[in-house]
Amino acid sequence: MVSVFFYLIAAVMVGAAIVVVTSRNVVRAALALIVVFAGVAAQFILLAAEFVAITQVLVYIGAIMVLMLFGIMLTRARIGRDVDATNDHWWSGVVTALLLLGVMAYALVDYYGGDKLPADRQINSIADSVGPSNTSTVSDSIFSQYLIPFEVVSVLLLAALVGAIVIARKDR
Amino acid sequence: MEELLINQFLLLGAILFCTGVYGVIARKNTVLVLMSIELILNAVNINLLTFGALTRDVAGSVFALFIIAVAAAEVGVGLAMVLIIYRNRSSVDLDDVDSMRG
Numbered sequence: 001m002v003s004v005f006f007y008l009i010a011a012v013m014v015g016a017a018i019v020v021v022t023s024r025n026v027v028r029a030a031l032a033l034i035v036v037f038a039g040v041a042a043q044f045i046l047l048a049a050e051f052v053a054i055t056q057v058l059v060y061i062g063a064i065m066v067l068m069l070f071g072i073m074l075t076r077a078r079i080g081r082d083v084d085a086t087n088d089h090w091w092s093g094v095v096t097a098l099l100l101l102g103v104m105a106y107a108l109v110d111y112y113g114g115d116k117l118p119a120d121r122q123i124n125s126i127a128d129s130v131g132p133s134n135t136s137t138v139s140d141s142i143f144s145q146y147l148i149p150f151e152v153v154s155v156l157l158l159a160a161l162v163g164a165i166v167i168a169r170k171d172r
Numbered sequence: 173m174e175e176l177l178i179n180q181f182l183l184l185g186a187i188l189f190c191t192g193v194y195g196v197i198a199r200k201n202t203v204l205v206l207m208s209i210e211l212i213l214n215a216v217n218i219n220l221l222t223f224g225a226l227t228r229d230v231a232g233s234v235f236a237l238f239i240i241a242v243a244a245a246e247v248g249v250g251l252a253m254v255l256i257i258y259r260n261r262s263s264v265d266l267d268d269v270d271s272m273r274g
Contacts, residue, residue: 020208021211026203044218049221049236056240060210068247071254075258085200085201085204090197093194093196096194104186105186112179117178117181134233137230138234149238153238153241160245164248167252167255168252
């Protein structure tokens with residue numbers, strides 16, 4: 001049953017991802033990207049990582065997509081059809097992507113074959129609540145073992161914020 | 173209980189990653205290239221969480237969160253750069269940004 005949901009969501013995600021990279025309409029590509037992000041959040045839930053899934057919805061769908069749409073509007077991309085969204089050597093992109101996919105799929109199938117995920121790391125384990133939940137484990141380890149990387153990410157966000165304001169400012 | 177395969181998630185990540193790589197190479201519009209980069213980062217997140225589930229290690233979730241934060245910073249700075257390129261050149265086509273071509 002879970003598998004059926006996985007393949008359903010995965011098919012929608014792959015279809016939407018192909019729309020993102022092939023659509024001639026910039027706004028349609030952005031809306032398809034939202035579908036991909038929502039699908040990724042659903043896959044995180046299937047992997048019993050509910051905290052990351054919620055963060056994905058808040059940050060990606062809530063913040064990053066709004067920024068993207070602002071970028072589209074501010075650069076005044078044509079809202080209708082935009083015929084030259086793909087450049088002349090797109091075929092080299094197809095070749096690169098297919099080669100990369102072939103190599104990765106061969107390596108993955110060769111190494112992992114039919115291996116299964118541990119049962120206590122699947123969606124059913126969220127409701128069981130035998131041990132500590134995933135969210136509390138994540139927060140415990142962020143504020144103990146990974147405290148320094150966490151602080152570094154905070155400083156990085158601050159630097160990016162200041163940098164974005166300085167770069168985009170008009171009066172210079 | 174029915175169990176999910178590891179390869180289901182890893183192959184989905186691989187497909188998303190390759191779609192993003194195609195987008196980065198083939199797209200002309202800078203905003204569309206940024207979107208393709210987001211696709212790639214999401215594919216990496218799926219892989220990180222799958223390996224985290226496989227090894228029962230919380231590091232997968234923690235680094236996925238770090239990647240989400242870094243992606244937010246990247247989009248902020250990236251879009252600021254796109255805006256200033258648009259302001260200076262009235263175009264966001266990557267083919268037009270070639271002043272450093274040798």
